[in-house]
Amino acid sequence: MSRWEGSRDFSRGKRNDSQRDGTSNFGHATPARGATNTSVFVPSTDCGKIIGKKGSKIRELQDTTGARIQVSRDDEADGTRKVLISGSPEAVEEAYNLIQRLAGFGGSLCKAQETDGVEDGLWNESHVGSVQNHSNDDDDIWNEAPVQTTTFTNSSRRHRFDQGDGGGHNNSGNSNWRRDENGEDQETDIVQVRSIDVGRIIGRGGSKIRELQEESNASIKVAKEENESGYVDVTISGTKDQIRLAKRLLFGCGITFTGGNDEDPEAWKFAVRSGEEVKPRPLIDWQALIKQQKEYDKNCLAALPAIVKEFYIETDHIRNMHPGEVSRLRSQKNNIIVDVEDTSVKIPNPVVTFEDAFAHYPEILREIEKQKFTEPSPIQAQAWPVLLSGLDLIGIAQTGTGKTLAFLLPALVHIDGQSVPRTSRTGPTVLVLCPTRELAQQIEKEVNKINYKGIKSVCVYGGGNRRDQIKVVTKGVEIVVATPGRLNDLIMNNIIDVKTVTYLVLDEADRMLDLGFEPEIRKILLDIRPDRQTVMTSATWPPDVQRLADKYMNKPVHVFVGTLDLAAVHSVTQKIVFVAEEDKKDKLFQFLEDMKSDDKVIIFVGKKIVADDISSDLAMKGIECQCIHGDREQCDREQALDEFKRSVVRILVATDVASRGLDVKDITHVLNFDFPRNIEEYVHRVGRTGRAGRCGNSVTFMTRNDWRSAQSLIDIMAEANQVVPEELLEMAERYKHHQEKRAAEGYGGKDRGRGFDAGYSFGGGRGRQKRDLDSFW
Numbered sequence: 094m095s096r097w098e099g100s101r102d103f104s105r106g107k108r109n110d111s112q113r114d115g116t117s118n119f120g121h122a123t124p125a126r127g128a129t130n131t132s133v134f135v136p137s138t139d140c141g142k143i144i145g146k147k148g149s150k151i152r153e154l155q156d157t158t159g160a161r162i163q164v165s166r167d168d169e170a171d172g173t174r175k176v177l178i179s180g181s182p183e184a185v186e187e188a189y190n191l192i193q194r195l196a197g198f199g200g201s202l203c204k205a206q207e208t209d210g211v212e213d214g215l216w217n218e219s220h221v222g223s224v225q226n227h228s229n230d231d232d233d234i235w236n237e238a239p240v241q242t243t244t245f246t247n248s249s250r251r252h253r254f255d256q257g258d259g260g261g262h263n264n265s266g267n268s269n270w271r272r273d274e275n276g277e278d279q280e281t282d283i284v285q286v287r288s289i290d291v292g293r294i295i296g297r298g299g300s301k302i303r304e305l306q307e308e309s310n311a312s313i314k315v316a317k318e319e320n321e322s323g324y325v326d327v328t329i330s331g332t333k334d335q336i337r338l339a340k341r342l343l344f345g346c347g348i349t350f351t352g353g354n355d356e357d358p359e360a361w362k363f364a365v366r367s368g369e370e371v372k373p374r375p376l377i378d379w380q381a382l383i384k385q386q387k388e389y390d391k392n393c394l395a396a397l398p399a400i401v402k403e404f405y406i407e408t409d410h411i412r413n414m415h416p417g418e419v420s421r422l423r424s425q426k427n428n429i430i431v432d433v434e435d436t437s438v439k440i441p442n443p444v445v446t447f448e449d450a451f452a453h454y455p456e457i458l459r460e461i462e463k464q465k466f467t468e469p470s471p472i473q474a475q476a477w478p479v480l481l482s483g484l485d486l487i488g489i490a491q492t493g494t495g496k497t498l499a500f501l502l503p504a505l506v507h508i509d510g511q512s513v514p515r516t517s518r519t520g521p522t523v524l525v526l527c528p529t530r531e532l533a534q535q536i537e538k539e540v541n542k543i544n545y546k547g548i549k550s551v552c553v554y555g556g557g558n559r560r561d562q563i564k565v566v567t568k569g570v571e572i573v574v575a576t577p578g579r580l581n582d583l584i585m586n587n588i589i590d591v592k593t594v595t596y597l598v599l600d601e602a603d604r605m606l607d608l609g610f611e612p613e614i615r616k617i618l619l620d621i622r623p624d625r626q627t628v629m630t631s632a633t634w635p636p637d638v639q640r641l642a643d644k645y646m647n648k649p650v651h652v653f654v655g656t657l658d659l660a661a662v663h664s665v666t667q668k669i670v671f672v673a674e675e676d677k678k679d680k681l682f683q684f685l686e687d688m689k690s691d692d693k694v695i696i697f698v699g700k701k702i703v704a705d706d707i708s709s710d711l712a713m714k715g716i717e718c719q720c721i722h723g724d725r726e727q728c729d730r731e732q733a734l735d736e737f738k739r740s741v742v743r744i745l746v747a748t749d750v751a752s753r754g755l756d757v758k759d760i761t762h763v764l765n766f767d768f769p770r771n772i773e774e775y776v777h778r779v780g781r782t783g784r785a786g787r788c789g790n791s792v793t794f795m796t797r798n799d800w801r802s803a804q805s806l807i808d809i810m811a812e813a814n815q816v817v818p819e820e821l822l823e824m825a826e827r828y829k830h831h832q833e834k835r836a837a838e839g840y841g842g843k844d845r846g847r848g849f850d851a852g853y854s855f856g857g858g859r860g861r862q863k864r865d866l867d868s869f870w
């Protein structure tokens with residue numbers, strides 16, 4: 094028996110179960126003519142990736158694509174589950190691609206079938222209507238999120254009614270009747286409704302039609318096709334009274350219809366049921382409302398001062414560079430790859446010197462000089478001309494390669510160059526969103542290092558003193574560096590007005606999504622004017638961030654430095670140590686004993702409790718260390734980091750709250766005591782050393798439970814020209830065989846033992862990881 098996750102039975106008790114089982118449960122497709130159904134099979138253990146927490150993912154997929162997506166509740170014999178995607182061919186294709194891009198599926202999806210039209214479906218089980226902001230927390234209806242408003246096309250095809258009605262009466266006639274088990278005459282009446290009203294009859298997830306059926310006790314079915322006049326047949330079956338009641342109820346919902354068996358159609362319209370007059374509700378013209386909203390947004394935007402974005406004055410020698418020279422320069426600069434989807438966007442040439450970018454901003458040049466940098470880093474060389482030209486930018490470059498200044502210096506120029514005087518602005522001009530408190534603080538420090546025209550900033554993060562932050566904000570700042578949670582809090586309390594933001598940075602966006610902050614980010618982005626300049630930076634570029642970028646950026650220029658694949662910084666020597674779980678601590682102590690006096694190490698662990706445990710073990714041994722994780726008080730975390738930075742202690746034990754962005758220059762070693770939960774985090778952890786052109790070392794403990802990660806680790810090590818240990822190769826090989834064996838035994842899904850998949854996983858992998866979340870609030 095095949096059941097669909099979240100699908101509901103909207104029919105009344107009279108339905109024929111045997112007909113529904115296994116076949117007609119597919120009936121939830123978008124009922125537009127030319128609609129397509131595609132079934133794909135995914136490992137049942139991976140269904141969570143598609144569904145997401147409480148259906149959040151599937152809702153989002155549906156919202157994004159307009160397709161309807163259903164996941165079967167039942168496993169196929171090979172351990173897979175069927176996922177039915179229905180909708181317009183474009184929507185289905187997009188949904189299919191997105192599902193495929195979801196971590197772990199990497200092309201392994203099996204596309205089973207594509208059929209035109211609606212498969213075995215009942216409209217009264219489909220989702221029509223354009224209900225937005227679906228916020229149902231009911232676990233059971235996660236895949237009943239609405240799809241786009243259904244549009245009907247003219248069709249001369251006969252109407253089909255796919256669901257049998259137990260009694261086997263003929264639906265096609267207007268006056269068929271039979272007798273039910275109580276001896277009452279059963280009739281069938283067919284009325285015609287306007288196709289635009291179909292969604293309102295059915296309701297979200299069939300809720301309305303179910304309600305109508307329950308109240309009237311009649312069976313109500315909506316045809317799939319409209320007739321040539323744009324009307325759709327609605328078949329109502331039951332006793333005379335039930336049918337009349339059903340019609341009254343329909344009318345009460347504001348649905349007007351024609352046809353039917355009533356001798357006097359007006360008779361029922363104003364009939365009173367239980368002494369209560371049933372009045373039609375006013376119709377909501379959604380199209381008009383949407384148009385109105387668009388108009389309103391346009392007017393709002395027109396009322397705002399225009400954003401000045403172009404500040405770049407290209408020097409002659411950069412402008413006149415021969416294309417060959419540009420290519421050579423890009424490949425010299427650690428292989429800069431530039432790309433833009435819209436070919437009308439002209440990508441400026443990379444700069445060679447700081448003067449090339451900032452000759453017209455001498456104060457900035459002076460600040461750079463103070464920091465004693467000799468030349469722009471590769472990401473800076475390409476990002477500065479792009480950003481100073483007012484273009485959106487996606488900057489992906491390895492850890493520790495100067496991404497902060499890449500977005501920051503153009504931001505300073507942007508702030509100063511706006512037409513509205515700084516003193517007259519009611520909110521910040523630049524917003525930098527980042528995932529962790531530590532990263533936010535660090536970016537703010539970078540901002541404060543550069544003294545440019547008195548531009549002020551504030552760091553807004555949970556755990557910090559809210560009142561102090563508010564005080565600074567209300568005094569007026571040009572730059573807000575924030576974590577999403579606290580920022581939302583301040584926006585909602587009207588303390589920060591982000592409507593004035595014209596330059597937005599999403600730093601380490603993948604980590605923010607990873608930690609589930611997409612809703613906050615989306616909410617914040619809604620408040621920021623859409624014609625802003627947007628920058629996204631990270632060292633890794635997983636599909637989820639790509640999706641966010643597609644939605645919220647305007648023709649962004651992609652600047653990748655190094656490789657498009659996930660890659661660790663090349664200045665770090667990566668070493669793998671194979672160890673049994675129970676021997677890890679001994680190995681760690683041995684490592685620490687061998688440390689030289691000027692070595693500095695950050696030890697990454699998977700859990701807060703392990704961080705505490707190791708710290709106290711070290712303290713017992715008289716080894717000084719500091720510890721940072723989400724359960725520690727903010728002041729303790731700040732003190733820990735500060736002591737580590739100042740080398741008061743040379744050992745920092747940390748969870749992944751410290752894996753991103755932390756810039757402590759003299760870290761010589763990263764020790765991965767626990768293998769990270771996803772491979773991006775490995776790259777970021779390793780990148781805490783070997784920064785800004787220095788060399789570093791990483792040591793990673795691997796246990797047999799980490800075998801899933803072996804292949805992705807091999808790829809990263811090979812890319813960075815590291816010696817890949819034989820044992821790691823064997824481990825990867827063993828895992829591959831294990832998977833093949835499982836597949837042959839009929840366990841189609843991936844093994845979900847401990848460890849994580851190399852891909853971007855949402856189910857058993859990082860999506861459900863026990864997150865060290867409090868650092869984000």
Ligand SMILES: Nc1ncnc2c1ncn2[C@@H]1O[C@H](COP(=O)(O)OP(=O)(O)OP(=O)(O)O)[C@@H](O)[C@H]1O
Pocket residue numbers: 466467468469470473490491492493494495496497498631632753754755756758780784785
């Ligand atoms: N042009 C430059 N030359 C030398 N050092 C630089 C240059 N630009 C920035 N730096 C320094 O490099 C270090 C790392 O920079 P930053 O923190 O911006 O790296 P990142 O690319 O953001 O790394 P991560 O991905 O880990 O966050 C900082 O200490 C910064 O001061």
